[in-house]
Amino acid sequence: MSWLSRIASAFRSSGVDRAIDEEMTFHIESRIRDLVAGGMTGDAAEAIARRQFGNRLRLREESRDAKLLPWLDSLGRDVRLGARMLRKNRLMTVAAIASLSLALGACMSAFSLVDTLMFRQLPVHQPERLKYLTYSAPNPEMPENDTFSDPAFRRLRDAGRGQVDLFAMGYASKPRVTFDVASGERETVRAQFVSGDAFERLGVRPAAGRLLTMQDDQRPGAHPVAVLSHAFWMQRFGGDPGIVGRWFVVHRPQEDRQFQIIGVTEPRFSGVEPGYSTDLWLPYAMQDASAFGNAQYRTLRVIGRVKEDVSPDQVHSVLQAAFTNFRRDDAPAEFGANTPPERVAQFVNTPLHLRPAATGVSSLRARFQRPLLILTGIAALMLLLAGSNVANLFLARTAAREDEMSLRLSLGAGRGRLIQQMLIESAIVAGAACLIGVMFAAVAAPAVVSLLRTAEDHVLLDVHVDWRLVAFISGMTLLSSVLLGLAAALRASSVAPMTVLKASGARASARARALRPFVVMQVAFSVIVLFVGGLLVRSFVKLISVNPGFAASGVLLLSWEAVQPMDWHQQRTALLEVLDRLRDVPGLAAVSAAEDTVLGRVRDDVSVPGTARETFETTMAAVAPGFFETMKIPLLAGRTFVRGDFDTERPTVVIVNESFAKRYFGSEPAVGRRFEGRIAGSLGHEVIGVVADARYDLRKPPAPTIYILIPIRSLGILHVRVSGDATAIADRLRAEVRAATPLFRVTSVTALTAMVNRTLVHERLLALLAGFFALVGLVLTAVGLYGTLSYAVVQRTREIGIRVALGARAVGAVRSVLTDSARTTLIGAACGLAGGLYAARFVETMLFEVALLDVSSLALPLGMLLLATLVAAALPAWRAARVDPVIALRRE
């Protein structure tokens, strides 16, 4: 057994050993003292004392076994007994483990997503000293802006020198590039322009070659070099070390440009934006020439490393002053002469903010934060629900084992042992659930990430297990096992052997009462999940059934690109040729193009002279002739665009939607009105038509919208309305485009309906998961209620038997049980509703045209739960009432 003691030593022995040693030393010293007092010399006394005492080491081993073995032994026995009891109650064990593992798994997946997106620090040097700059949007409801122009960045960097090292990392762009020049194969990469000092400031080191330096960033256009990310290097080139020094081509509409790969970043760094990994970095100096000195060309994020011993407030005040000065200088170029001065003042005095960048700079975070937090909340509720469910089952079972417990107590078992026994059983359940939960989370978390992903948005969340997740899981398991077992354990240990062995009827109702708080709790959690889940599902159903104002089905979107660089006029000619060619293809009902897909949007300020509001923000969409026919957006007045409008390089005709006309021209006819202000680079526009409203964001009412013609710089996305089978025609369309012009090729064909669906990806995900959880929660609750209520009823069999024997009708007995159960459920439901209304405030912004307190959002969860309760209580109650009174009385 000494190997067991050795294992136990790991936990308990050092203290035990010390105590034993101390005691033995005391003995020997006392003996020496007595012998010396009797006239012996010190050395002789010590020798005798030691000889008389015996082999100290062996005695210590013996003592230690005596102290540790009983504990170990009882632990082992408890584990074996626990496992046996759990096996015996197989159904309950499976139910407990299943519900708990589902909830734990959900919690872990949600937590790992939240952790990845929001809490994980960037793998760079001292991330807590990184800040990034944002400024308030003109409209306080809009999110803060974080894009800066080249001149703004330079001004801020120079002003902050001494306090903060500012560097720029552009918004990622997705250029088409060719690595394999021989085949000419093109691919899309995520590239980012960065100032030369960015890697040095971040503290990122190379895995191969070298990274960018300020030497690579001196003269605009003169440094065609690039750095690959480690992930991209591995995935695209298999980690080929010969890649350093290779040249590749970046395709731009006007010209192709060769770049040389000079190095690869270290493996852990994949950019500063959680959720996205950057494939390659290019020097700031290699941006489009129009970026330099252009205050309108805003594509840069400005990040800074605050120097040691400098407070963020100091940095902020310096940068704010520089930013205000810059905007004051820039204002004349930004506004026309007749702009109201308060608008200019607002522009100049825009507040600048210094935001922490330790966990990265993310637009993804802002978008996913709320859905993820809601999911986490629901997952946590599920855990509470499953927890109270299992606690219920345990408690009911403990009550059923009161006889066993009281027998053990009266045979002399310590109450501590009984508590230990119960806690071990719940720990076995929790441990098993944790294991299954981890496996579940390992599958579920990546699945959720892939649901969040859309074609344009390659969200790449690296959901891996790290110490935080491990700590979280262990904590959860520990907590749940203690909480689950504790109620049952305390109850088990507080059994009074006398009363139990005497078997009295009063006990039964006392036991049933003890279960009540847990039933109430369980019902309450379940109602919260059902209520919130119901809201999200109904909101999603409303959202997909909203009429967008255009007919999406049957419309295909074709993205296309030029095979070689060409000038704007060649490009425009090609667009018109392709539109003409496709128009004659049988099976196509209408053909057009638009700069963006229908749900992408641009906002701009437009001033309309003579209207009450001089300047306002409006949605703009650039389209080609035939767009309204293709999308089936009805024309209400005037005319739509025709080919002739395309002939001038700067067209000045526009079409507005109904909302725009109503809001800014009132009842006066809109057709023929003119605008001042700058739209897409040209001044002075005339309204030639009014079309019906179409929603560019399904969640919002139609915005006032101006339709302009596709600018000459844009190739647009082809929109075709197919009258027959849409999928069959895709290949045909590619061939037609190739035939129309060999200089272009189609890169992708997408159905507009799929595009519309993708814009609702968050709502869909939330509705799906919340609905799933609500259903699972309902099933769990029903099972739990059945378990506990039927137990309570069985306990009352004797009482019911007496009543029936005394002449009560079986129906009456059943009814009393049902009323009791229904009351408990209703109390729980009331608590749950209060909680649900509170919780609903957090999801409210995600909801679409759903009232919190309407009948269906309340009636559904309540009705389902009440039904579950009644079924759970009625079956056993009915059985109890049918039992022969004599048998019922004899039972105890």
Place this chain on the structure above:
Amino acid sequence: MPLLVLTVLHRRGPLHGYAITSHIQNLSDALRVEEGSLYPSLHRMEEAGWIKARTITTEHNRRARAYEITASGRRQLGIEEARWRSVTDAVNHLLKHA
């Protein structure tokens, strides 16, 4: 051994290990055993709940563990005494009449 220790503790009140040894030796030279073997025995009895230990300070200002008999220890003492008596009675009977 338990019988001796329990008896000493029952009669003399709380004692530390060395004092128990001294008592047993003072009363009987015949019962002299390896002194250290007292301790595993004490620890086993402690785990069994017959005696309980607490830390005291001796007259020489040393920390020591003093043992004290518990209620269940007194019960056990009764059992052990009865057993001892029945064994010795049986042996005496045998010696007398065999």
